[in-house]
Amino acid sequence: MFAMRMKLNEQIIKQESVEAIFINGKRSGFAFDVQLAYYRGHYLSDIDCLEVYLDGEKISDEAITFELKGKELPLYKLKYAVTEFWSQVDLAKIRVLKAGGITGEHELEFKLMLRIPYMQIGPDHQFMPLDSGEKVTISMEGA
Template identity: 35%
Template sequence: MEKQVIQSVGFRNTKNDKGEITGFQFKVRLPYYRGIFLSQIRPGTLYVDGKKIDNDQITWTINGEEFTNEEMAVDFQTHWATTKPAVLKVKLAGGLEQGYHDLKYGFCFTSSYMPPIIQSGLNPDKESMVFMPEFGHHVNERHLLIV
């Protein structure tokens, strides 16, 4: 795997069973040494050539299974290992034109040993919660070629 989060290998247009180009895909690696469960992922925003892609157009393939962002949010059992890249598939009629494209994508995740919400001991009379920041916010930009 490459050092960058967005991998250059695997960037290509995707086709349906009829051979029609229905979108494109690219791979991302997890920049965390332990691996995480899917419910820990906080998907970010994808920009392709400066245009924002809606999250509902993106699915993640991890361990050979495809997930929407909503499915990942409640999946506490599927583990994403740090040694296996995820494939992000983007629905985009006609895919991307042949040539170079600029991809910018960021995501973050919560750490398995730091809960996202903890009880605050500052005011025991009130139920006060402290929301922990998410860890590992990675924004990566790549200039990649589709042939």
């Protein structure tokens, strides 16, 4: 599938932001910040795909939330967030619940495909897809 790619940032996944999530004192997942790699920004309702993979394994959508400007949403609600605008300079926080959390080194992939609503391509009102994802290696301390 063809998708436009504009990596305007050195890091889409902000590796220094990766942190453990603790619930009742137990390691229960991890979180990380991401920056949109498109100069115009986007409404959250223009997100066609948001997926997180850890060591090649897809994390279930139900285990992921997306936070922007203090508003945390489950993934299924993003398509309804027609008034929530994600500017290129704003960091979003991705939270992933994972029993036992993670420690050590892992490959983290963030897949983000956006629909550019003002760039129609082809017949039937198809719109230009924008790939704003990234794959990195992260390291989490134990304890």
